[in-house]
Amino acid sequence: MTIGLEHYLILSAVLFSIGLFGALAKRNAVVVLMCIEIMLNAVNIAMVGFSRFWGLLTGQVFAVFIMTVAAAEAAVGIAIIIAIYRSRQSVDVGEVDLMKW
Amino acid sequence: MPHHLAWAIFLLPLGSFVIISFIIRPFFTRWPQWAGYTTIASIGIGLIFSVWTLIDVFNNGPLYVPPVDWVVIEGAVTIHLGLLVDQLTAVMLVVVTLVSLMVQVYSQGYMHGDGGYCRYFAFMSLFTASMLGLVLADNLLFLYVFWEGVGLCSYLLIGFWFHKPEAAQAAKKAFIVTRLGDFGFLAAILLIFFQTRNLTGAGTFDILFLHEHATELAKIGFLGASVATWAALGVFSGAVGKSAQFPLHTWLPDAMEGPTPVSALIHAATMVAAGVFLVARLFPLFEASEQAMLAVATIGAFTAIFAASMGLVMNDIKRVLAYSTISQLGYMMLGLGVFGYAAAMFHLFNHAFFKALLFLGAGSANHATGTFDMRQMGGLRKAMPWTFATYLIASISIAGIWPFAGFWSKDEILAHALEHQPALFVLALITVFMTAFYMFRTVFMTFGGEYRGGAGGEHSKPHLHESPAVMVVPMVVLAVLSVGSGWFNFVEGGFPHFLEGAHGEPASFFFTVLAHPWPWVSLLMGIAGILLAYAMYSAKWVTPERMGQLFAPFYKLFSRKYWFDELYEQVFVVRFLVNGLFWINQLFDTYIVDGLVNGVAEGTLVAGRGLRRLQTGQLQLYGFAIAVGVLFIAGAFYLFA
Numbered sequence: 156m157t158i159g160l161e162h163y164l165i166l167s168a169v170l171f172s173i174g175l176f177g178a179l180a181k182r183n184a185v186v187v188l189m190c191i192e193i194m195l196n197a198v199n200i201a202m203v204g205f206s207r208f209w210g211l212l213t214g215q216v217f218a219v220f221i222m223t224v225a226a227a228e229a230a231v232g233i234a235i236i237i238a239i240y241r242s243r244q245s246v247d248v249g250e251v252d253l254m255k256w
Numbered sequence: 257m258p259h260h261l262a263w264a265i266f267l268l269p270l271g272s273f274v275i276i277s278f279i280i281r282p283f284f285t286r287w288p289q290w291a292g293y294t295t296i297a298s299i300g301i302g303l304i305f306s307v308w309t310l311i312d313v314f315n316n317g318p319l320y321v322p323p324v325d326w327v328v329i330e331g332a333v334t335i336h337l338g339l340l341v342d343q344l345t346a347v348m349l350v351v352v353t354l355v356s357l358m359v360q361v362y363s364q365g366y367m368h369g370d371g372g373y374c375r376y377f378a379f380m381s382l383f384t385a386s387m388l389g390l391v392l393a394d395n396l397l398f399l400y401v402f403w404e405g406v407g408l409c410s411y412l413l414i415g416f417w418f419h420k421p422e423a424a425q426a427a428k429k430a431f432i433v434t435r436l437g438d439f440g441f442l443a444a445i446l447l448i449f450f451q452t453r454n455l456t457g458a459g460t461f462d463i464l465f466l467h468e469h470a471t472e473l474a475k476i477g478f479l480g481a482s483v484a485t486w487a488a489l490g491v492f493s494g495a496v497g498k499s500a501q502f503p504l505h506t507w508l509p510d511a512m513e514g515p516t517p518v519s520a521l522i523h524a525a526t527m528v529a530a531g532v533f534l535v536a537r538l539f540p541l542f543e544a545s546e547q548a549m550l551a552v553a554t555i556g557a558f559t560a561i562f563a564a565s566m567g568l569v570m571n572d573i574k575r576v577l578a579y580s581t582i583s584q585l586g587y588m589m590l591g592l593g594v595f596g597y598a599a600a601m602f603h604l605f606n607h608a609f610f611k612a613l614l615f616l617g618a619g620s621a622n623h624a625t626g627t628f629d630m631r632q633m634g635g636l637r638k639a640m641p642w643t644f645a646t647y648l649i650a651s652i653s654i655a656g657i658w659p660f661a662g663f664w665s666k667d668e669i670l671a672h673a674l675e676h677q678p679a680l681f682v683l684a685l686i687t688v689f690m691t692a693f694y695m696f697r698t699v700f701m702t703f704g705g706e707y708r709g710g711a712g713g714e715h716s717k718p719h720l721h722e723s724p725a726v727m728v729v730p731m732v733v734l735a736v737l738s739v740g741s742g743w744f745n746f747v748e749g750g751f752p753h754f755l756e757g758a759h760g761e762p763a764s765f766f767f768t769v770l771a772h773p774w775p776w777v778s779l780l781m782g783i784a785g786i787l788l789a790y791a792m793y794s795a796k797w798v799t800p801e802r803m804g805q806l807f808a809p810f811y812k813l814f815s816r817k818y819w820f821d822e823l824y825e826q827v828f829v830v831r832f833l834v835n836g837l838f839w840i841n842q843l844f845d846t847y848i849v850d851g852l853v854n855g856v857a858e859g860t861l862v863a864g865r866g867l868r869r870l871q872t873g874q875l876q877l878y879g880f881a882i883a884v885g886v887l888f889i890a891g892a893f894y895l896f897a
Binding site: 175178179180187248249251252253254255 | 871872873874875876879880883
């Protein structure tokens with residue numbers, strides 16, 4: 156069995172779905188943040204897969220960009236979570252509903 | 257005659273209005289008499305030009321005035337400002353300018369010292385200009401503008417003393433009631449426009465075009481009758497309103513709240529005659545429709561006797577004259593309806609002079625006594641000889657006594673009625689008797705017997721005096737015309753010959769009319785009326801009270817004006833409009849219109865209250881919604897593209 160584009164894409168889709176489920180269903184803000192990272196990296200896999208398939212480097216370049224953004228996002232996200240934790244003693248996303256009606 | 261002068265006749269009084277309103281009234285408040293002089297000068301010059309026009313038309317036929325384009329839309333409509341100066345117009349020009357000039361001169365005395373002196377003459381100038389525009393206009397649209405213009409001036413002048421509630425009410429009533437008729441007129445103008453568009457490709461308002469193509473309009477069917485019938489009836493409804501014919505007659509007696517010279521000019525001689533003029537102006541259209549002619553004749557004859565009956569019992573001298581005017585206008589309508597085009601216009605011509613004179617006489621009597629109630633007058637014969645003499649002449653004239661002016665025109669109308677509608681002829685003949693009676697009733701009550709005190713105070717007997725010369729002279733001029741205007745019938749083949757060209761019958765000689773039996777009958781009817789008035793109000797062989805008891809039901813019917821005011825006010829206005837139509841409209845407004853607006857606002861509020869529950873503040877829920885949405889879009893894309 157040769158490893159083709161489909162395998163990468165399926166892996167990417169599975170990872171993305173896992174990440175999406177975690178981001179929407181988990182209560183812990185840190186886990187939600189981690190799940191978002193999984194989704195971003197699922198996209199990276201798809202990009203690199205396409206890049207290889209088409210023989211163009213654009214996808215890989217974008218993957219590097221996404222990694223950079225992901226790192227920055229994680230830093231900001233963790234900072235917010237720490238700030239919330241300090242004020243509320245909790246990292247449960249269900250309790251953070253200041254934008255309610 | 258240069259055709260520019262025809263424009264000048266109309267533009268001079270208009271200029272006078274502008275000068276008085278914008279120069280004399282604001283800047284020369286200390287010399288208001290200049291307002292009167294300006295008006296008199298402009299109308300006086302207008303009179304000279306009018307007489308010139310009449311002579312010119314008499315000798316050379318209609319005067320051609322090149323029209324000026326006003327609105328031109330290629331292939332659709334061309335409206336021009338033009339003047340139509342034919343025989344009918346020429347006669348009307350002289351009537352309007354002559355009576356107007358006399359009334360303006362008279363007003364110098366009557367309105368002396370009134371606070372609204374400038375305003376009065378400004379309105380009078382505007383009225384004269386509008387009236388002249390009305391008779392000169394050569395297309396219906398132009399005519400309609402002035403038709404409403406005279407209505408407006410009538411409103412302004414009836415309500416001249418607007419601080420009196422009755423005057424303000426009367427002005428409003430006149431305006432609204434005539435508007436009912438004008439609606440029909442406007443509809444007729446539009447009908448004519450659209451139907452002539454089918455005829456020629458481009459619609460027209462041109463009056464001469466209608467003269468030439470009336471028979472073609474009569475052949476086009478429309479709503480169960482011909483176009484000509486509907487158009488003529490619509491025009492006639494405008495005339496009914498303006499000329500105060502039954503059933504829109506109720507405004508004219510109330511219009512007497514205005515100053516008396518206004519009544520003389522507008523509500524006796526000119527504006528109310530505009531309805532008759534309008535029918536005469538579009539006479540070929542009426543001739544093309546049998547039904548329309550029948551309607552005109554019937555309404556006219558009925559109004560004549562109907563209004564005369566109310567005039568029998570009124571105690572206010574101006575109201576008697578008002579009913580008399582309605583009755584005489586009914587005569588003219590009858591004349592038109594029985595194909596007596598020239599006879600009706602001849603009567604209009606004569607009536608303008610003697611009716612204006614009667615009003616001026618009533619005003620003169622009011623000037624001395626301070627009242628219009630004849631029960632408080634009496635005995636003015638000695639104190640006011642000139643007023644008495646002129647009033648008497650006008651009364652004889654309107655009663656139709658040979659050889660005064662009224663006799664000639666009234667007799668021609670009767671002759672035409674006998675020929676075409678014998679039943680209406682009988683009504684007209686009875687009206688002759690009633691006219692003579694109520695006119696001489698006013699003569700005996702006002703001028704005969706002993707003075708009964710007037711309004712008291714400064715109007716008590718020792719202070720009775722003849723009016724100043726400025727008021728008497730116009731009355732004398734009109735008195736001369738009241739005697740002699742009928743004799744125009746004997747100039748060059750007479751009035752019919754002049755108005756209708758070759759169609760007119762040759763005029764009879766001055767005395768030959770007395771060789772026929774019918775003139776004698778009408779003459780005897782008139783004399784009988786005068787004798788009855790003499791018997792009741794001067795010799796007192798039968799007292800009016802006794803007569804009132806004898807004919808109690810009739811007396812009540814007449815003096816309450818057949819309850820028409822009550823019918824209109826209580827039934828139409830209160831029951832039908834206020835409690836009916838307006839009530840329904842109000843319900844519609846409250847529940848449908850307001851309901852719609854409030855409903856939209858309420859619905860938005862309720863929807864907002866429900867929808868804001870979606871804003872939970874839970875980011876994960878939003879994320880879920882986004883994910884579902886993306887899936888949905890992707891799925892749709894995959895399925896359909």
